[in-house]
Amino acid sequence: MTGKLLNHRLEGPASAPPLLLGPSLGTSYALWDKVAPELAVSYRVVRWDLPGHGGSPADLIGPGATVGDLAGLVLALADSLGVERFAYAGVSLGGAVGLHLAVHHPERLTSLAVICSSAHFNGAGPWQERAEQVRREGLGRLVENAGGRWFAGDFTVPELVRDHRDADPEAYAACCDALAAFDLTEQLPGIATRTLLIAGREDRATPPAHLRQIADAVPGSALVELPGASHLAPAQCPKAVLAALRTHLAGAPRRGVEVRREVLGDAHVDRAQARQTPFTARFQDFISRYAWGEVWTDPTLSRRERSMITLTALVAHGHYDELALHVRAARRNGLTEEEIGAVLLQTAVYCGVPAANSAFAVAQRVLAEDPGEG
Known part of the structure; x- marks a missing residue:
């Protein structure tokens, strides 16, 4: 057989x-x-x-x-x-x-x-x-x-x-x-x-x-x-x-949109949806269904833990626009300014000082703009 x-x-x-x-x-x-x-x-x-x-x-x-x-x-x-x-x-x-x-x-x-x-x-x-x-x-x-x-x-x-x-x-x-x-x-x-x-x-x-x-x-x-x-x-x-x-x-995409809004905020999701075109529609559906509807809803890790992992990955790959978005998300998920700083300091060891230097600059700007977030 x-x-x-x-x-x-x-x-x-x-x-x-x-x-x-x-x-x-x-x-x-x-x-x-x-x-x-x-x-x-x-x-x-x-x-x-x-x-x-x-x-x-x-x-x-x-x-x-x-x-x-x-x-x-x-x-x-x-x-x-x-x-x-x-x-x-x-x-x-x-x-x-x-x-x-x-x-x-x-x-x-x-x-x-x-x-x-x-x-x-x-x-x-x-x-x-x-x-x-x-x-x-x-x-x-x-x-x-x-x-x-x-x-x-x-x-x-x-x-x-x-x-x-x-x-x-x-x-x-x-x-x-x-x-x-x-x-x-x-x-x-x-x-x-x-x-x-x-x-x-x-x-x-x-x-x-x-x-x-x-x-x-x-x-x-x-x-x-x-x-x-x-x-x-x-x-x-x-x-x-x-x-x-x-x-x-269809429930998974709807749940994905809900989680995406909870983590990234309504303003960002509204902007993303407003910019959606027939060309990008399948990609937006993929994000809502897979990233937010399946991965971010998996109870194995808390949202705090997921935010820390996400910050590290974004620094490692130099995605600083996304990093700014996820610094705000980290505050919504309960990370303090000190904890975000500790995560970025960790990236200096494993991702390199220049990457961490750019990351601290992005995070400092975001935290100054949104001191009360979270």
């Missing part, structure tokens, strides 16, 4: 922020056919297939598999594509993979959307029985009832039913084993990733109560319930799912 990856499809600009989309048990990445092309206008979309589904090799997992094993395959896929951090959205089992990543690998996620899924899937018994049935009889009987489990009313998607019929029984059963063993109920309060829950009001497999349980436990999460949607909401209600995802995914 070494070197094997999940089958996947790439859509959207290579330079756009990455978004991984996970499928439900019994389906392929075709589940996202009505949603992914729209998302690919703004994101680098990566749709993937479960083992033994669509084009993924069946032997990527075996009996006794766990959701953690599937999450490991997703991370291996991301690594192979050079994707370090990504937004993630998944349906049912694909949503469980997202929850596992948020609990065990939060540093890889920029945001999470869990669609028609659960933190526990009603316990191990039913899934163990289904795994035994599939290993014994194949997928025939389950395929016959797929429409009733997946969709509300008379709606159906023949392509997805064919995917179910063509899935490898052993891999399907191993995915059932993963669902049987899955229960993250107790870990939900520790999830810090910005999270959206989407429930289908007609979903009998994972009713809205399952998504409400996650929303109640995950700090700051949001819940959207879709009328008329059953278990495969992206196929049955693509416009509603797309609208919810767009709003959720």
Whole structure:
């Protein structure tokens, strides 16, 4: 199995922020056919297939598999594509993979959307029985009832039913084993990733109560319930799912703008936005989304610490216009004049006396102009 990856499809600009989309048990990445092309206008979309589904090799997992094993395959896929951090959205089992990543690998996620899924899937018994049935009889009987489990009313998607019929029984059963063993109920309060829950009001497999349980436990999460949607909401209600995802995914840039204003001040951000042109718009979005929406919001370092690091880096590279901006930012982040001086003195040792001399001149001018800042 070494070197094997999940089958996947790439859509959207290579330079756009990455978004991984996970499928439900019994389906392929075709589940996202009505949603992914729209998302690919703004994101680098990566749709993937479960083992033994669509084009993924069946032997990527075996009996006794766990959701953690599937999450490991997703991370291996991301690594192979050079994707370090990504937004993630998944349906049912694909949503469980997202929850596992948020609990065990939060540093890889920029945001999470869990669609028609659960933190526990009603316990191990039913899934163990289904795994035994599939290993014994194949997928025939389950395929016959797929429409009733997946969709509300008379709606159906023949392509997805064919995917179910063509899935490898052993891999399907191993995915059932993963669902049987899955229960993250107790870990939900520790999830810090910005999270959206989407429930289908007609979903009998994972009713809205399952998504409400996650929303109640995950700090700051949001819940959207879709009328008329059953278990495969992206196929049955693509416009509603797309609208919810767009709003959720746009949250990082908005948060980035908020942090940028808090650190640099409204006047600077207003000037930058006023100068924005179609030519610079993508760069401004990159700054808000990545620098301010992801790096500056990472709780590992305080804003004081980030200011000290930033001052040092700017002196080292001779970016004195930016240095003036970040001396003001350092005052907003709580550094005293003495502490700023100590940081610049440190740069004299490691960046050179001429660089520190220029830096002190810039800082002295700024501090004289804004003696009460902070």
